Amino acid sequence: SQQGEEDPQALSIQEGENATMNCSYKTSINNLQWYRQNSGRGLVHLILIRSNEREKHSGRLRVTLDTSKKSSSLLITASRAADTASYFCATWGSARQLTFGSGTQLTVLP
């Protein structure tokens, strides 16, 4: 069964604005990862947050994890046109495989 589910499915913002994407999942996890995919290409790992962590930062990225609500959010601050891509959350849990959501398509308008 599908584990991660991103929200919204699509997001369009102006350059310089912040973009927030959410991920919800169903069962307990060991870690949650965010990946980015430019159109028709491979996925690139952005950040990994473990189940005992609540927040992590990497450059303009901020990820939060709320295990009580089984949800995570990815915030991209001061967005740029080059941030236009699909963003996926992926969970690792008892199934012992990374399970991906359907992704959020982010468009940053110049």
Add this chain to the structure above:
Amino acid sequence: ETGVTQTPRHLVMGMTNKKSLKCEQHLGHNAMYWYKQSAKKPLELMFVYSLEERVENNSVPSRFSPECPNSSHLFLHLHTLQPEDSALYLCASSRSGTAGETQYFGPGTRLLVL
């Protein structure tokens, strides 16, 4: 560049053809993966190899046949595919295949089955 390469990048084949997808990783990893990405659907894990042994096979039809001759190379042999098999096929690698570590993806092979 993620250190994972895939060839070919694009492939068009008929339903009676036999073709192979190739993946190579230059990261010294011990686990490799095949994923299928169809439009509007989440990535589907097809096969996992750890130390050249297949450890996962997610009910993939037998018309897909993986091969892992060593820890750096992974193949996906295709035979008598169906139009619904048209998708982006992604290869990935990770250090050990356990503990939910980061996976490194290749650029994918865009497959069209006519």
